[in-house]
Amino acid sequence: MLIRIVRMTFQPEKVADFLDVFEQSKEKIRARQGCHRLELLRDLNHSNVYLTYSYWDDEAALNAYRDSELFKTTWAKTKVLFADKPTAYSVERLQELA
Template sequence: MIRIVKLTFDPTRCAEFEALFAERQHAIRHFPGCSHLELWKDKVHLGVYFTYSIWDGPDSLNAYRHSPLFNEVWAAIKGWFTGKPEAWSLDRKA
């Protein structure tokens, strides 16, 4: 299962977000059920990022979303948003 999440931050918090992601990406990538994780930065819209991750399935993703690791990251970044996060769960079809 592919998961794409759009995150829109206050541009003054981007460096902090990138640093936090760099610190936590190894733990997220090695969370049970996660086989891939990338961070993408929009070339035009300042403060807009996307995470692209691949999970074994919904159960693995939900286990992560209810984990202390997710809660720690979310608590750190939730005050930095200027837009509501958007998420898509997708299946590869070709």
């Protein structure tokens, strides 16, 4: 299982636009083959910083989404709203504490 975390800093006046884009695309992303979870998180101390947290079968499933028209159109709408360069991490869980 691959976990993908993307941290995005938006222009404060563009946050509502981003939330609209996310609302329009979230169910389509969640429905992608290989996607098991998609969450949107907001930084408690910076109201214009958001993170997506998603679970994918593997890198191939994530890349299939990243090569899709859905990603290309969603990302095009999103990246024009940034105040800073986004950062992305692909990680795997080594241990889970209950």
